[in-house]
Amino acid sequence: MRLFQFATRFDARSFKQFFFEKKIALSVYHLTLPVVLGLLVCSGCANIHEKQTITAFQTGLEAGNLELLRENTTSHFASKALRHPQADDALAQLKLPEGEFEILNVEDVSETEKKVTVGFGKEKKRKIMYRLLSDGKKKQWKVDDIYLRQRKGKKIIVMPITDQMDVLLSAREFFDSWSEGDRQRVLASSSPKLKEALEKLPPSVLAYNISLVVGKAERTKSFRPEAHINGDKAVVKLNRPHGTIEFSMEQSEAGWQVSDLALIGRDKESRVASLMQRVEIINQAMVFLEAWQQNDKAKLKQVTFDKFYTAGLGPAKLSDVPLPSSFEVEGKVDVKLSELRADVILNDQKQTIQMTLKQDKENPDEYFIADVTLYNMEKQQTLSLISALTARPVAELFVAALAQRDAKMLQHNTTRDFHGKTWSRASKQTLAILPIPLNDLKNAHLLETKFQGEVTRVLFAAGSDQFTVVLHDQGGRVLVDDILIDKKNDMDLNQQLSLKNHLAAIVPVYELAASIHNDQPRQTVRLVTDDFYSRVFSMTKTMPETAYTFLTHVSAGHPKITFPKSEKHSSKNKKNKKGKQELVIEFNTTDKQETLVTFAGNNSVMNVRLIEEDGLLRVNDALINTPNSDVAQRLKQEMRMELADKRTQRGIQLASGISRKAPAKDNSAIPMKTAYSSNPAVPSAKPGANHSNNLPLQNALYEQYEVAKSPQTIKQARHSLLLKNSNTTSPRPPRQHNIKEHLLLQPIPIQ
Numbered sequence: 044m045r046l047f048q049f050a051t052r053f054d055a056r057s058f059k060q061f062f063f064e065k066k067i068a069l070s071v072y073h074l075t076l077p078v079v080l081g082l083l084v085c086s087g088c089a090n091i092h093e094k095q096t097i098t099a100f101q102t103g104l105e106a107g108n109l110e111l112l113r114e115n116t117t118s119h120f121a122s123k124a125l126r127h128p129q130a131d132d133a134l135a136q137l138k139l140p141e142g143e144f145e146i147l148n149v150e151d152v153s154e155t156e157k158k159v160t161v162g163f164g165k166e167k168k169r170k171i172m173y174r175l176l177s178d179g180k181k182k183q184w185k186v187d188d189i190y191l192r193q194r195k196g197k198k199i200i201v202m203p204i205t206d207q208m209d210v211l212l213s214a215r216e217f218f219d220s221w222s223e224g225d226r227q228r229v230l231a232s233s234s235p236k237l238k239e240a241l242e243k244l245p246p247s248v249l250a251y252n253i254s255l256v257v258g259k260a261e262r263t264k265s266f267r268p269e270a271h272i273n274g275d276k277a278v279v280k281l282n283r284p285h286g287t288i289e290f291s292m293e294q295s296e297a298g299w300q301v302s303d304l305a306l307i308g309r310d311k312e313s314r315v316a317s318l319m320q321r322v323e324i325i326n327q328a329m330v331f332l333e334a335w336q337q338n339d340k341a342k343l344k345q346v347t348f349d350k351f352y353t354a355g356l357g358p359a360k361l362s363d364v365p366l367p368s369s370f371e372v373e374g375k376v377d378v379k380l381s382e383l384r385a386d387v388i389l390n391d392q393k394q395t396i397q398m399t400l401k402q403d404k405e406n407p408d409e410y411f412i413a414d415v416t417l418y419n420m421e422k423q424q425t426l427s428l429i430s431a432l433t434a435r436p437v438a439e440l441f442v443a444a445l446a447q448r449d450a451k452m453l454q455h456n457t458t459r460d461f462h463g464k465t466w467s468r469a470s471k472q473t474l475a476i477l478p479i480p481l482n483d484l485k486n487a488h489l490l491e492t493k494f495q496g497e498v499t500r501v502l503f504a505a506g507s508d509q510f511t512v513v514l515h516d517q518g519g520r521v522l523v524d525d526i527l528i529d530k531k532n533d534m535d536l537n538q539q540l541s542l543k544n545h546l547a548a549i550v551p552v553y554e555l556a557a558s559i560h561n562d563q564p565r566q567t568v569r570l571v572t573d574d575f576y577s578r579v580f581s582m583t584k585t586m587p588e589t590a591y592t593f594l595t596h597v598s599a600g601h602p603k604i605t606f607p608k609s610e611k612h613s614s615k616n617k618k619n620k621k622g623k624q625e626l627v628i629e630f631n632t633t634d635k636q637e638t639l640v641t642f643a644g645n646n647s648v649m650n651v652r653l654i655e656e657d658g659l660l661r662v663n664d665a666l667i668n669t670p671n672s673d674v675a676q677r678l679k680q681e682m683r684m685e686l687a688d689k690r691t692q693r694g695i696q697l698a699s700g701i702s703r704k705a706p707a708k709d710n711s712a713i714p715m716k717t718a719y720s721s722n723p724a725v726p727s728a729k730p731g732a733n734h735s736n737n738l739p740l741q742n743a744l745y746e747q748y749e750v751a752k753s754p755q756t757i758k759q760a761r762h763s764l765l766l767k768n769s770n771t772t773s774p775r776p777p778r779q780h781n782i783k784e785h786l787l788l789q790p791i792p793i794q
Contacts, residue, residue, distance in 0.1 A: 090146050090149060093149060093157065093173075093184060094146060096115055096184045096186060097144070097146075097161060097173055097186070099111065099114070099115040100112065100115045100116065100186050101141065101144065104134065104139060104141065105141050107131040107135075109125055109128075109131055112131075113125055115185055116185055116187070117185045117187040119187055119205070120186060120188060120205055123208055123209045124205050124208030124212070125208075126212060127212045127215055129215065129266060130208070130212060132266060132267070133208055133212060133215070134204075134208065136267055136268075137191070137208070139171070139204070140169045140171065141163075142163060142164070143163070144161045144162060145161065145162050145167055147162045147167065148160040154177075155176055155178070156175070156176055157174075157177075158172055158175075159172065159173045160172050161173060170192075171191055171192075172189070172190045172201075173188075173189055174186070174188040174203075175187065188203045188204065188205050189203065189204045189205075190202070190203055190204075202272065207270060207272065209298065209299055210270050210277045210292060210299050211268060213232070213292065213298060213299035213300070213301075214268055214279040214281070214292065214299075214301070215266055215268075216232055217229075217232040217233075217290065217301050218257065218266070218288075220232055221253045221256070221257045222257055224253060226246065226249065229241065229249075229253065230242060232300060233301050234293055234295070234300040234301060234302040236319070237301065237302055237303065237318075237319055237322075240319060240322040240323055241322060243322075243326045244322060244326065245369050245374075248369075248372070248376050250374055251374040251376065252318070252321070252322065252325075252376075255306070255313075255315065256304050256315060256318060257288070258283050258284065258285040259284075259285075266281070267281075268281040268290075269281075275293060275294040275295075276291075276292070276293055277292040277294075277299065278290065279292060285308060285309065286306050286307050286309055286313065287307040288304065288305070288306055289304065289305040290303075290304060291304070302319070303317055303318055303319045304317075304318035305317055305318065306318075316380060320380075323410070324385050324400055324410050325378060325387060327387075327398075327400060327410055327411070327412060328387045328398050328400075329369040330342065330345075330346050331343065331346050332366055332367065332372070332389075333369050334346070335361055335366045336366070336368045338361050338362070340356065340357065340361075343356055344357075346411060347411055347412045348401065348411050348412065348413045350413075351412060351429070354429055354433070355428070355429035355433045355521070356432070358436070359433060359436075360432075363431070363432060363435075364428065364431045364432055366396070367391040367396075372390060372396075373390045375390065376388070376389055383402050384399060384400060384401045384413075385400045385401075386398070386399055386400075387400065393419065394417055394418055394419050394420060395417075395418040395420065396415065396417055397415070397417075397418070398414070399412070399413050399415070399416075400412050400413060414427065414428075415427070415429075417431065424494050424495065424496075425494075425495075426496060426497075427496075427497060427516045427521075429516060429520075430494060430497065430514065430516045430521050431494060431499075434494075434499035434501060434514050434521050435492055437456055437514060437521050437522070437523065438501035438514060438523065439489065441453070441456045441457075441512060441523045442484060442503060442512065444456070445479070445484060445526075446484035446487070448474050448475050448477075450466060450469075450471055450474055453466050454466045454467070456523055457523050458515055458522045458523065458524045460524065460543075461522075461523065461524055461525060463658075464543060464547040464659060464660075465543065465546040465547060465550055468551060468569065468570075468659070469546075469550045469553075469554065470557065472557065473553050473557055477549060477550065478549065478601075478602060479545075479546075480528055480530070480540060480542075480545065481505060481510060481526075481528060481542075482505060482506045482507065483505045483506035483508075484505050486505060486506065487503045487504065487505035488504055488505075489501060489502070489503055490502040490503060490504055490509075497516040498514070498516075499514045499515075499516070499521065500512070500513055500514075508528065509529045510528040510529065510542075511526065511527045511539075512526055513525045513527060524543070525542060526541075526543070527539040527540070527541060528541075545604060547659070548604050548638050548640055548653055548660050549602060551569075551570045551571075551653065551659075551660055552597060552602070552651050552653075552662060554570050555567055555571065555662055556593060556597040556598070558570065558586075559586050559590045559593060559594045560594055564579075564580040564581075564583055564584065564585070564586055565580070567580045568580075569659075569661075570661060571662045571663070572656055572661045572662070573656065574663070575661075575662065575663055575679055578679070578683055579679060579682045579683055579686065582686050583686055587682040587685045587686060588685060589678060589685050590678070590682060592649075592667065592676075592678060592681075593649070593651075593665055593678055596644055596647070596649035596665075599642055599645075600642070601642065601643060602641065603643075604640050604641075605638070605640075605641065607636040607637055607638060636654065636655065637652050637653065637654055637663075638654075638660055639651065639653075640653065646669060646670065647668060647669045647670075648668045649665055649668075650666045650667075650668070650675075651664075652665065652666070663679075664678065664679045665678040
């Protein structure tokens with residue numbers, strides 16, 4: 044047997060040299076020439092079966108005859124490489140050598156298996172190896188596999204064509220099943236993970252995604268993909284008219300299956316980076332819709348971000364906003380991917396739904412719903428789902444808090460702009476007495492809700508008043524930005540009064556009155572303009588006497604606000620001197636953008652002037668008009684003059700040389716400054732009071748007096764001061780007000 048193997052591998056000269064080197068017995072070496080020729084003939088007879096099998100296979104390959112190929116191949120080869128009707132097209136892609144060949148080597152692996160090396164071409168440089176199997180009975184050899192050498196980078200690898208053909212045909216079968224829209228075949232050719240994701244899609248949505256990736260369903264014999272195999276992973280690329288389809292495949296016990304698909308489209312809009320990612324995102328949207336239909340908040344919480352769920356879904360009544368089920372939406376579902384988010388756009392007969400999903404920070408492969416926007420095609424309205432769910436409850440909660448003057452609830456449910464202009468500047472005491480131009484808020488009831496994108500308007504009725512709560516959607520939270528009150532102006536025309544603007548003007552006025560009542564000049568820094576504060580309140584530690592005039596008018600109540608008129612222009616056609624029509628534009632502007640808050644008393648009217656500084660209205664001055672005077676009293680100027688007089692009097696006292704000593708620490712010897720006292724009272728010491736003559740007087744209230752043992756000494760000191768400066772008037776101690784007129788003890792009348 045070994046003799047025949049060597050005869051098939053070597054020629055006669057090599058045969059003789061082999062026997063010589065191996066020192067075969069001389070009797071064998073001196074065989075006659077006919078014996079040697081007989082051995083060579085027998086060696087040629089030994090390759091006849093192999094050559095016949097390979098020749099038949101090559102003939103079928105060159106002719107594209109699948110039947111002939113199946114006759115000369117094993118069932119393993121046929122199931123892997125010849126199972127598809129267009130398998131010959133895939134074989135042609137492998138570019139197997141054709142033409143004359145020569146058997147270069149035959150390796151007997153076993154009695155039923157041989158490895159035959161065949162060379163093609165004149166110089167036999169193109170070599171491939173056939174693996175032949177025999178049934179062992181009929182001695183009929185068939186091709187079980189073919190091994191090709193391929194270059195992969197700098198490496199040369201040997202790969203069986205059955206693996207390559209299996210990948211190519213699996214991709215072809217997957218493509219055919221998708222082109223035909225056969226759901227069961229699509230799922231059968233998909234990997235378990237992709238199959239699980241595709242099964243959850245409604246049939247119409249799955250069909251749309253199939254057509255999106257595969258393109259138009261057209262039967263064609265042209266299917267020439269490019270396969271790259273690496274172990275049990277493979278990537279197949281297929282060029283189509285609408286783009287390049289990329290199959291990601293993996294090998295399992297069931298064979299090669301598609302684990303993902305990608306479409307590199309001709310334009311950016313038609314590109315699909317990953318079908319698996321796209322389907323999982325769509326499934327999140329479908330789970331959301333189904334959970335909505337079933338009122339399953341636990342399921343909604345699983346597919347949404349905590350912030351989105353807590354802001355509106357958790358406390359909301361889901362039935363207030365009807366949404367379609369997953370089977371009611373149209374098949375065309377668009378997914379737009381960006382770096383960290385995805386937008387899913389769904390449609391039904393009445394509306395378009397856009398769901399915004401964001402990546403989970405801990406697991407970037409997972410997406411959760413962060414926002415939902417609804418577009419009503421009939422009403423041409425765009426609104427946020429959170430606004431639709433929470434606008435009405437938030438509006439009702441705000442109206443109730445406004446009726447109760449609940450500072451915390453008002454602050455929590457308003458926008459930053461509304462809060463900064465109103466509630467952040469008002470103390471609880473001031474908030475309790477602020478005049479609000481609304482009646483019977485406790486019995487307010489909702490009339491209508493209008494959605495306008497991120498803005499929602501909720502109409503209420505309270506007694507004879509109607510007002511609209513304006514809410515804004517800010518980062519998933521619905522907050523009140525203003526209340527518009529329907530009022531009639533002096534010309535009996537309907538107009539809307541802004542509660543935000545009303546309070547922005549009223550709050551600093553009432554807070555300034557409270558600071559005057561509490562004798563806290565430094566607390567006015569956020570309430571008055573920089574000029575007012577620097578010229579008046581920063582110059583004193585106690586409130587000027589003139590400031591109490593402001594308090595008296597504010598306590599009278601019934602404020603009326605006049606807002607500055609914005610610049611307006613109008614155009615008219617007028618005739619010029621030549622009689623031709625020309626366009627004339629007329630402008631009406633105000634000199635100063637001032638807001639006036641008017642308080643009308645019994646004998647006088649006070650106009651508080653406010654201007655805007657740093658985005659807030661601040662008191663700049665107050666003008667008091669009386670019937671008997673043609674000139675209005677300017678409080679800022681009066682307070683400045685009062686403070687200047689006090690400084691002048693202190694200077695005169697120092698220059699006069701009058702001894703001024705501090706009163707004793709005994710509080711009974713010093714009359715306390717009584718807020719709002721109307722009768723001047725000269726400080727006097729009780730008989731027998733102990734005084735310290737060593738401590739200089741530090742309180743300016745007592746700098747005009749000298750603490751003496753007898754009232755006559757005080758009178759002499761006063762007379763001396765008046766003689767030195769007859770034009771200087773002594774300051775008046777605070778006036779005594781009736782306690783019923785007290786700002787913080789009597790409710791302000793509300794107009």
